[in-house]
Amino acid sequence: AEHFLPEKTLAHLRTRLGRYGLTASFSIAAIGFVLWVIYNQAAERFPDASVIIGQTVTLIFFVFAVAAGIASWFLVLAHDTRHVAEEESQRQNALLQKEINAHGKTDAALQKAKENAEAANMAKSRYVVGLSHELRTPLNAVLGYAQVLERDDTIPEARKSNINTIRRSAEHLSGLIDGLLDISRIEAGRLQVYSNEINIHDFLDQIVDMFKMQASAKGLGFSHERADNLPVYVRTDEKRLRQILVNLLSNAIKFTDEGSVSLKVGYRSQVASFTVTDTGPGIDLSEQGKIFEPFGRSQEVEARRTPGLGLGLTITKLLAETLGGAVALSSDPGKGSSFEVRLMLAAVANPPKSIPAERQIRGYEGRRRSIAVIDDNPDHRTLLAEILVPLGFDILEAEDGATCLEMMKDHCPDLFLIDILMPGMNGWELVASLRERGVSTPIIMLSANIGDGSLRADGKDLHNDTLAKPFDLRQLLDKMQRHLALQWLESEAPQAPSAPEPAGDPGRGPGARHVRELISLGEIGYIHGIEAKLTELAEDPDNGAIVAVLRGHLKVFDFDGYTKVLEKLDKND
Known part of the structure; x- marks a missing residue:
């Protein structure tokens, strides 16, 4: 129709009323044409009844015309409704597609943010581990030499308390360093x-x-x-x-x-x-x-x-x-x-009655053993030499893995103490190389990086034990005893000074009540309580002898001797 009708007329025909008019006209015209054909056929066969046939066909035409008009209106409305539904569906599909695209962008942004957060968290963990190593390295020397000085009999008695304070402070710093790693350990469920x-x-x-x-x-x-x-x-x-x-x-x-x-x-x-x-x-x-x-x-x-x-x-x-x-x-x-x-x-239902004195190890039985210390820090090698040489060990030092492997051509040590983080070949790689060469000697990984698995090669454990820096001297000696099957030679515990105890007689006691209190404090090992009580009794010059004797036993944690002195006193004293 665009070729024959003007645009204005087409615009009217495209409206809902125009489309209804066209649909109804075509429908009524089609019905009229069909009825006209029927009328002509019937009139030819029954010419006498043509008038009645014409009236009947006309009546049928008008009835069907009304029905066609109503049906056309519903047809136009259904057509328009379908178009509106399709348009709304397309619009909603477009909006949904936009939302899907937006979600895709959001998911990509979230994934990128997650990756950045994981990278930052990993960087933080690596930084904390690195910081822990840098702090533990000098702290190991402080704590180690403090323990060495504590066992040095040539140190004046007045200075030993200062050395003890240095050791405790170093242990306190070590605890603070451990605290830096505790948060990640707890969140990962790895805190023991x-x-x-x-x-x-x-x-x-x-x-x-x-x-x-x-x-x-x-x-x-x-x-x-x-x-x-x-x-x-x-x-x-x-x-x-x-x-x-x-x-x-x-x-x-x-x-x-x-x-x-x-x-x-x-x-x-x-x-x-x-x-x-x-x-x-x-x-x-x-x-x-x-x-x-x-x-x-x-x-x-x-x-x-x-x-x-x-x-x-x-x-x-x-x-x-x-x-x-x-x-x-x-x-x-x-x-x-x-x-x-x-x-x-x-x-604790059955606590120990006394505190045993710390062992004073002076050597070991059997042949002389050699220990290989592989560490890039000369202070740590010197510290281990200061600890182990007086006990009768030969120390072989190497500053890196290559030097250690070269040293193995001429020496066969009984035990290896190997650091992890070293230039060139790290500790785990050195252990693997030693095992590949058939070395079955016990190996203890002694390092501030003992918990860092990033430097560790995949595969089974090739070392025998680990010890983290800063280490306690007793732990080191216990591990060496276990892996070398050593029998330590221990010096006898120092005895209480005998000068204040002439002829084994501490003199008269301070009184039954004070004696019972001192015995009770000794049974629970309450050292500070005993010292406070002795200070109180020392105010009376008559108690000087007994106070000196008890302090001598207390100084070396000899609670058995301390209790025996008090039990020997007359109950009336």
Whole structure:
């Protein structure tokens, strides 16, 4: 029709009414044509009844015309409805496709963000491991030489307490370094908890002595209370408990400028509560949840620019929950804070009655053994030589794997101590090379990277044991004894000085009540309590002899001799 009709006319015909008119016209015309044909055929056969036939056909035409008009209207409406539905469907499909494309872009962005986060987390872990190695390397020398000096009989007695402080401080730093790795270990479910029996009173005395000096250096008061029913020996993870208390007390002293810090220990139904209270700036209620999050710090701390990473309380909370406990905080801004940690500390039913003196190893039985030390750090090689040469070992040193393999042409050591991170060939590769050459000598991996598996080759373990730096001298000697089947030669424990005990008679006792109290303190091994009691008795000159004798036994932890002296006293004394 576009070829014969003008556009204006076509526009009218394309409307709904125009399409209805066309549809109805064609339908009625078709009906009329069919009825006209029927009329003509019938009129030819029955000419006499043509009038009646015409009237009947006309009536039928009008009836069908009305029906056709109505049917055409519904047909046009159904056609329009179908077109509208198709258009809406196409529109919705287009919108859905756009949404799918948008989701695809979002998913791609999320995947990229996830990959970036995983890469950043991996980089953080690598950084922490690297930082741990860099800190452990010099710390191993500090802790190692402190242990060597502690066993040196030529050191003046007045200096041994200072050396002991250096060793404890180095152990404290080692614990802090371990804390850097604890968060990732806990989140990965790889944190191991070791339950052992500890003297909780001596443990708390060490903690108190350490932080009392820090508080005094800052001009703060420090107080400590413990429950009377707190058992002497309990079962817990000493390392993790030490980390928890060290973190809480360090924070309390660091954020308190004036006033005091206190540690209160309660005990009820096998559950101990450790409460650390300070008089610092306090923490606002809205920020109390934030400080337990990694790197979370309060606005007060940020304003004061107090140094720290914001990981101490996070580690404390995770460790407490790992041990089956909980941490609670109560704080009043401007007046201070109080942190309470509740942990299960089961009392030990049959605790040891005395603390054995530490072994003094002077050598070993049998032929002379040689130890190969492979480490790129000369200080560490020298430290191991300082420890092992006096015990009768020959030390073979190598600064890298190539030197070690060259050394094997002329020597066959009885034990290898191998560092992991070395230039060129790392420790794991060196162990593999030694085993390929048929070397079956025991190998101990002695390194600050003992937990870093990224440098390790795939396959079965080729070494015999591991020991992380900084190491404890007793652990090193125990592992050497196990792998070399050594029988240590131990020196006799030093005896109490005999000068204050003329003719074996300590003199008269201080009184029955004091004697019973001293015996009770000796049975539980409460050294600080005994020292305080002896100081009290020393105020009376008549008690000088007995105090000197008891202090001589106490100095070398000879609790058996200490108890025998007290039991020899007359009960009336």
